[in-house]
Amino acid sequence: MLAADNMIIRIGNWTGCYDLNVPRGALVALVGPSGGGKSTLLHAIAGLEPVAAGALSFNGVNLLPLEPAARPIAIVFQDHNLLPNLNAAENAGLALSPSLRLSAADRASIAAMLDHVGLEGMHDRLPSALSGGQRQRVALARAMLTTRPLLLLDEPLTGLDPDMRRDMVDLIDLLRREKGLTVLMTTHTPEDIEGRAEQIVTIMDGRAVSTRV
Numbered sequence: 001m002l003a004a005d006n007m008i009i010r011i012g013n014w015t016g017c018y019d020l021n022v023p024r025g026a027l028v029a030l031v032g033p034s035g036g037g038k039s040t041l042l043h044a045i046a047g048l049e050p051v052a053a054g055a056l057s058f059n060g061v062n063l064l065p066l067e068p069a070a071r072p073i074a075i076v077f078q079d080h081n082l083l084p085n086l087n088a089a090e091n092a093g094l095a096l097s098p099s100l101r102l103s104a105a106d107r108a109s110i111a112a113m114l115d116h117v118g119l120e121g122m123h124d125r126l127p128s129a130l131s132g133g134q135r136q137r138v139a140l141a142r143a144m145l146t147t148r149p150l151l152l153l154d155e156p157l158t159g160l161d162p163d164m165r166r167d168m169v170d171l172i173d174l175l176r177r178e179k180g181l182t183v184l185m186t187t188h189t190p191e192d193i194e195g196r197a198e199q200i201v202t203i204m205d206g207r208a209v210s211t212r213v
Contacts, residue, residue, distance in 0.1 A: 002045070002150060002182060007054035009037075009044050009206070016040055016206025017054075024059065026198040027176055027183045031190045037206035038186040039078070042152045045184070046075045058150055058182075071150075074143035078155040080135045082127045088114060088138045089123040095145035113141045117171060132159040136168065144175055151176070153185035157192060165192045 002022040009016040016037045022028045030038045043049040045056065047068035056063045063071055074095075082091045086100075089110050096106045114123055117137040127135050136156055143151055153172065157165045173196050176183045187193060190200055202210045 002058050002184065003055070004041075004045070005055040007044065007056050008052045009040060009049055010052045011040070011049070014206065018044075018206070018208060020201065020208050022182060022184060023198060024182055025176075025180055027173060027193070027196055028185070028199045028201060029190055029193045029197045030184065030186045030201050030203050031188070032203040032209075034188075036204045038203045039154050040206070041203065042075065042154050042184065042186065045150075046073050046152055047071050048075075072148045073150045073152060074146045074148045075152040076136070076139045076143050076154065076156055078158055080127070080139045082135055082138060084127055087124050087126055088119060088130065088134075088141075091127070091138050092142045092145060095142045109145065110141075113145055114138070116175075117141045117144075118167075133164045133168065136160070137171070140168075140171070140175070144179065147179075149179075149181055151181045151183045153183065155186050155188070157187055157189055162192075165189060169193055169196055 001024050004018045004020040007018045018041055032038055040049055044051055047066065051064055058072060090100055092114060093100055093102050093110050096102060111123060117140055119134060119137055122130065122134065157168055160168060169192050172183060198213060200212050201208050
C-alpha cells in the first residue's frame with residue numbers, strides 16, 4: 001500500500017496537505033483542475049519535491065529518508081523526458097544503464113518491451129520521428145524496464161486522441177496486471193479510465209477532497 005498521512009508540501013505561499021491510501025496493485029487516477037496539486041503530489045512521492053511534514057510509505061517502508069534513485073518508483077513525466085539525440089531503444093535502455101553499456105540480454109529485453117508497447121519496427125527512430133503517442137510509449141517502456149513496483153504517470157494521455165487514449169489505458173492496465181504494479185496517474189479525462197481504476201481521487205487546492213470507485 002502507498003500511504004500519505006498528513007503529508008505537507010510547501011512551495012512559496014502554496015501549501016498542500018495530502019492524505020491518501022492506494023491499495024497494493026491498484027490503478028488509481030488523480031483528477032481535478034490544473035494547478036490543484038496533482039503533479040506536485042506525484043513529484044513528492046518520487047522525492048522530487050521536498051515534504052515539510054507528515055508521513056509517506058510504500059508497502060510499509062518509509063520513503064521520506066530515501067533519495068529519489070533509492071525509492072521503488074518509476075515515473076513518466078508529461079513531456080516524456082526523452083533525450084532528442086537518442087533513438088527509441090537507447091532512450092528505453094537508459095533504465096538499465098545510464099551509460100548505455102548494455103549486454104546482449106539487455107538489448108533483447110529492450111527490444112521485447114518496445115514491441116510489447118506497440119513500437120515494432122520503430123526502435124531506431126529518434127523522438128522527432130515519433131508521434132506524441134509513440135513517444136509516450138517509449139517513456140512507458142523505459143519505466144517498465146526498471147522493474148520498480150510503484151509507477152507514477154503524470155498526464156500520460158495528454159495530446160492523444162480518444163482512440164489513442166483508450167489504447168494507452170489498455171496498455172497501462174495490461175502492464176500493471178502483468179507485473180503486479182501499483183499505478184498512480186494524473187489525468188484530465190477521467191472518463192477514459194472509468195471501469196479500469198480501483199479509485200478515482202479528486203485533488204483540489206493541494207488536498208484529496210473525494211475518492212470514488
